[in-house]
Amino acid sequence: MDLGDPRLYGSPGRYAMWHDHATDDAIVWSDPGSSPSGFWSVFSHRACAAVLGRQAPFTSRYGMLIGFDAEHPDRAGGEMIVAADGARHTRLREILGRFLSRPAVAALEPFVRKEVDHLLTEMRETGVVDVARHIGPLLPAAVVCEVLGVPAGDREYVMGLTDAAFAGPGSESTAAASVRAHTEIFCYFGEQLAARNRSPGDDLISALLAEDDLTQDEVLVNCYNLLIGGNQTTRHVIAGCFDAASRTPGLLAAVRADPGVVPAAVEEAIRWVSPGMHVLRVTTAELTLCGQAIGAGEPVVAWLAAANRDPRVFAQPAAYRPDRSPNRHLGFGHGPHVCLGARLARLEIAVLLQALAERAGSVHLAGDPLPTRSNLIQGYRSLPVELRWPG
Template structure:
């Protein structure tokens, strides 16, 4: 059973970015789970939508791709911005059968066998990043550690020359962390421009990498258009870096706030797999995922019409008290831990295994070298309704 209804209701505004940087969204989510698990969120500068906050409702909707479509976009955006340009064209923004066709092109690269084969090189990348951070002493764990591990790894998989990794690191840092919208847009256009050039090169001289796979792919008897290749490259770069970066940093922030859990992990490194799962549940970095109803349905007596937006609030689902014991406790031994941080159903995160290995290698490297991590300033959380977690995490790293 869910909590007894809380009264009075808190003000509900899940689309205020400041709620995630300076407030406590869990107060609103907890009340909604107990009282209005299918809640009509009135329009603001963003369109109105149905908010789903319970685990089982989110899981069921994720699985029902015939009712809830991804092709109209998976994130809330102002109506004035028009349709998402990736709609119906990228892995994240397609429905069956095209989703399965696109996913089939790259699935093998993210399978357990392929990720395991890359693990030695991933470990070397991680070691080099930790070495550099230790040399600095004081650093921003987000920018100097957590952001670089997944970016360098996905760049390697995509066939980006190592000489260009820092260039893409600078662009992605501007595109996803800078406060100025013009700076973000300019950086994003440069990322697209980079992949326009790279995919053209790979189409002529393909190699053993993800960009070559896309640049030479044939779907329904036709080559993917250059624009589709570029959009999917951008999708892979973002998907392969952003959430892992924030999860890695958010996990470290959680360990700093729960030092007994870090000590327990140091004493028993065999707990790393379950610790990684708890980091993923606890951080739930994708704050919301949107679907659009393509047929009328009903959830808990609320009628959802064709064209209605339905938004899954993943951090809320992953704190659902009917599914997780003591959900507001960060516990690295938690089992079972069937969180939804990496999605569910057809759109389960393509890079889920990769993210798990990257987190395990990063924390394992720090633990294996007895690196002491201490706060060296005040963390700053992201001002965003799309992803949540640290924007900056100033730390001091000391070799053991």
């Protein structure tokens, strides 16, 4: 079985497979197919954390996704934060972290609240809304574009490019269209960099260009990374909040009664949806993992979505439990590459959930949820809901 085959992840059957593999602490080999050289997979919380840990003998320089090819490594290796190691990775985190720090994210809260208020007002006027298509994507896109300094008039265009670039099987986009969208994203940011070189602003792109030890290429690929990271994962947790509220009738009432429950409810939504399904690493030395000897230079995939439903760590893992504690999910990864935008994602989800509780009485599904069919992103292709409004 090629565990990189996206067709395996379009139905709930994946959960049973992940449950069995996580419980057994399994390590599974996939022959060449979705990845030219094949790859190992681990699923348990313990094994995934070990692969991603700070002292683990792995590198990210070949890229972080299934498709590892030693002959054709990631062209952004050593330049993009998710594909860099050691001192360069530390320096990139230091630079980018200034714009995603606690004070920087707190300063964005009024903007996030304004965007959420606008989206919920539109929902009230519309009736039944497919939140996977018309709510989930819009908030993260607005926020990441605000951080990057992308003009408001370009948001829809940029969001459309990210959707096309990561369109899964069964979509209308072809592989050629996906490649073209990736190229257009880079061309767009190339134009933005040229504009900031001529006339710097107070946005992230201008700030990155002002760093003496960043090349133009490093600025370009890291802007791309922030756009993709901000758009393609948080959107599914936002949609998941509506799904969770429909399945947990007391959730909104609990948030209205005590906003202090929001942080735990947000963490559980991240665990329950687990939008980032896998992370790939390549061994830098021989090691033994889950009882299996692995040589140097071999790819290992950590299935984070499986680890987040490991029954030995999470009781009733399939259930959304807003008061789950402790909640040691790996939804934002683990170790030195833990997601730099996690604080911003948490803010967006928390503001949405609290505003939803304050304004809506209840959430009801208006149709069957349709899951993504992807080995990379877990979430919703469609989630039609109807909100019942008080008064």
